[in-house]
Amino acid sequence: MNFKDKIVIVTGAGQGIGRCIALAYAAEGAKVIIAELDSLSAAETLMLIKKSDWYAEAILTDVGDPDDITELFHTINEKYGRVDILINNTGISVTKSLYDLSIEEWDRILNVNLRGIFLCSREAAKLMRKRKKGSIVNIASTRAFMSEPDTEAYSASKGGIVALTHSLAASLSEDGIQVNCISPGWIDTGKFGELREIDHKQHLSGRVGTVDDIARACLYLTDESNNFINGTNLIIDGGMTKKMIYEE
């Protein structure tokens, strides 16, 4: 793998999976752009990267706002003149009865999670196509394929990401741009509190996922020697969606 001096954009890199992805590329010598809505968490990720003498820059961005996305890529083009890798990681959700979910809530989730990926990918592709290469990874979810109640907007956005991924891969292939997505299962980012034995046991792998599980997959998919992997969805869930459950 050679990511030295590659320009890598990670959206939603202020915490959780995105932060770990940003750190992983920075550790490989990439120049990481943290495209994050929250200034405090963006500054923390930036500090963590710089503390190790790696390279990163934070650009405050709301991927739900088309103007912010245009501005993000304009700034990157002015400063770096190219984009090598885009990781569309940002995702928001709300758990709410379909009868109570407002149109504004539905639109916000779809606009951040799905439209944001379309617009970021389009802006990135405008720069990548000039050099006839680039790699995009979208973070979907196993909730594209299975659901708990009251998660319509999130699930719809994630299902959309899987379809958008192969559509983009088809359209951008003539410009040498590879597009894949990852569907994480349960990944511990600290926000679920203390994990129980039962939480680990519902996975074939015997454990809940870690942010590193997803970051390593991003490196794998964007490694140039893996460019035969295209338009696909990589499920990383410790086998949770393959485990048949009969309650006795």
Ligand SMILES: NC(=O)c1ccc[n+]([C@@H]2O[C@H](COP(=O)([O-])OP(=O)(O)OC[C@H]3O[C@@H](n4cnc5c(N)ncnc54)[C@H](O)[C@@H]3O)[C@@H](O)[C@H]2O)c1
């Ligand atoms: N953690 C899991 O178990 C899990 C499982 C499946 C899929 N995912 C997906 O992985 C991705 C990361 O998940 P996470 O758990 O690390 O999330 P998280 O909520 O911990 O972090 C998301 C980050 O995105 C930022 N963000 C929110 N709205 C934004 C916007 N409009 N523009 C830019 N940044 C914004 C937040 O400030 C935050 O830093 C998401 O797409 C999520 O849907 C997570």
